[in-house]
Amino acid sequence: MNPDELTAIDVHTHAEVSADGHGSLSPELFGASAEYFKTHTERQPTIGQMAAYYRERNMAAVVFTVDAEHATGHPRISNEEVAESCAQHSDVLIPFGSVDPWKGRAAVREARRLVTEHGVRGFKFHPSIQAFSPDDRMAYPLYEAIEELGVPALFHTGQTGIGAGVPGGGGIRLKYSNPMLVDDVAVDFPELRIILAHPSFPWQDEALAVATHKPYVHIDLSGWSPKYFPPQLVRYANSLLKDKVLFGSDYPVITPDRWLSDFDKLEIKPEVRPKILKENAARLLGLTKPEAGPAEGESP
Secondary structure (H helix, E strand, O other): OOHHHOOEEEEEEEOOEOOOOOEOOOHHHHHHHHHHHOOOOOOOOOHHHHHHHHHHOOEEEEEEOOOOHHHHOOOOOOHHHHHHHHHOOOOOEEEOEOOOHHHOHHHHHHHHHHHHHHOOOOEEEOHHHHOOOOOOHHHHHHHHHHHHHOOOEEEEOOOOOOOOOOHHHHHOOHHHHOOHHHHHHHHHOOOOOEEEEOOOOOOHHHHHHHHHHOOOEEEEOOOOOHHHOOHHHHHHHOOOOOOOEEOOOOEOOOOHHHHHHHHOOOOOOOOOHHHHHHHHHHHHOOOOOOOOOOOOOOOO
């Protein structure tokens, strides 16, 4: 993959269906997500279809699923399948893994194997669906392994459309996705590259505080149309966090076409746009040579 030939890198897309048709979530949770995002048409592309979609747009995409077997009882999509399918389309797809931290030592072994044997470039956590607090020490051996492997950890933050409207929210607890819970992780694993996924409603200021205070904490902008971004997020993206904010769509629930169309209308400085759309992600994912240290921003 040559980032110089790409127009953008989408750091947040979902593999929602396996090659044999198995969904990453239960039908009940998928239905709630579709209602929340108003995506009532077919929205479960295969990884091959995702590759064609992004190749047509001259973009790259990070692809992952969510392993939440402990909390939901729903069998996951295989990380190996995601990695192998992405490897077949390595010009445009970048595989991330997802390992349920409740699996303990088995999770640590799997994470190491996924990176060393399957080319996985990072890991996705969804604390609300996986039913764990990011600062729970039971997850620390897994973070330690990911830090040693030198790949990023991406944490869902803020409210989720998954389970929205289902009685009891489908058992999903929003409190686990407060970005302040990731602050302890950034302290205790100071070399771990962290991505706080989404505008973190209702904890946007908390996310900005953590990202400005901890040098290796980033924010991706997925899951929301840019026209709904909180003003403080736009202000910080233009200044203090200009080197730490990343384009993400949340495809297939939000398409990059829609996201980019609304992003064009956002008041982002011309010199910052390419950083958000591609350059910051390319550096974080190791697609370009790393800089000497974390970039310093200006006052918001």
